[in-house]
Amino acid sequence: MRLATGLAILATGVVALGWWARAEYAPFLQERLALSAQTVAAASVHGVQATVSGRDITVSGLADGPGEQVALIAALDGLRGRRVVVDRLEVLPVADPYVLHVARRGGVLTTRGSVPSDAAQAMLQGEGVDGLTLAAGAPDAHWPEAAMAGLGGLNALEEGHFDLTGRSLSLLGLARTSAEEQAAHAAVADILPEGYDFIAAIDVLDDGTPPAYQLHYTAEAGPWLQGKLPLGVSAGDVAAALGLEDIDDGARVALLGEPGQVSPVVSALASWxxxxxxxxxxxxPGGTVVDAGFGAGADLDLLGAALGADLARASNGLTLHLNQVVPEVAEGSERVHALSGRAEVLSGGYWLPVAGFAPTMQSCAENTDATLAANHIGFVTGSARLDARARSAVNAVAGVMRACVTAGLRAEIGGHTDATGATAANLTLSQSRAEAVRTALVARGVPADGMTAQGYGAAQPVGENDTETGRAANRRTAVRWIE
Structure with a gap:
């Protein structure tokens, strides 16, 4: 009986001790488990939360990709005393490759790419970089510093962009001066983390070298510019000097040095x-070099003397080269002359205006008179040699006469002089000049059997011979159409 009573008392004590131990030890165990869980959570990239209820652990927040999610659950699952781990994590997507692109044009930033944390996003937003996607996959914890390095380099430029791909940073853009270019490099180098690569491709608007520019022109394409214009000189200034409304501008303008002006040589070339x-x-700065190409029939000796005289008055440091340009297209090809806007056809190696009228006796007379009035066919004084600028005038006349003579009309080329000198000499000179024009027209494809040449000397004046203006008007070539 005593034994039974003793055993009962002992059992009651053990149960009581168990209840007491459970009541006292359970909070201690939960506290220790919570501390361990929080230690695991604190090591996460985005600071997840781990809460403990009894021996159950619940983890929530942002996991930096599936890899961190698995690692966190495994670490919590390995804690002593835990019963279950409840996974309520939001898992960030992984960006691969991990890229940030930031561009600035006209003071406006455009961005795309990923950012590894809210803190990094807030830091970049403070610099005007917005619209990035929160994503895992950044190469290391120093990625935000590399992003700020790229932004610092970009901010030193006029415009451009940078790309941060993994641990590689590339910066491309435009700097006003070499000092800005150097500042961009320094801005990156100052804070770019160790282990990151950096390359740059920066164009400099003004590298400090003296202005040097090139003007190009072809009859098909018109004029365009390259190189570096002086400070204060624009492409519009060059166009105005040439007598044009605009010009294709591929040139830069100096940002340093003394203000300059358009070369006087350019202005002297306007009439050519x-x-x-x-x-x-x-x-x-070393001088001006001019290379001029002329078409078929160009008298390069006379052209060199005339053009050289015009340019010499504009500049002393001048080198002039002349050459004859041979068309590289077939006979009969057409083009539009860039300067005049007129259609031209290749005839006999010469570019002639395309006649825009139906040939009749009246229309041919009206068009040749108008063309001769606008295009003076000049000669070297006292000779039948066409002068330096006569080639283009003959081309203009040939464009009309080719259409009319080909249509079956006949024309007389008349040569006229002023009254200076002997009558017989003037008659001979006028005949030679009429024949010279006829020969030039035949070379341009006007049928020879449709033209005759006749010299009239000073017998048919159109102006007073006692004034220079009148004498100049009398020295002329005329075309008379014959029934």
């Missing part, structure tokens, strides 16, 4: 644009 097929002008 209609004469040349090609023109290349290089203006530099």
């Amino acid at each position: 644009l209609g004469e040349v097929e090609t023109l290349d002008v290089a203006v530099s």
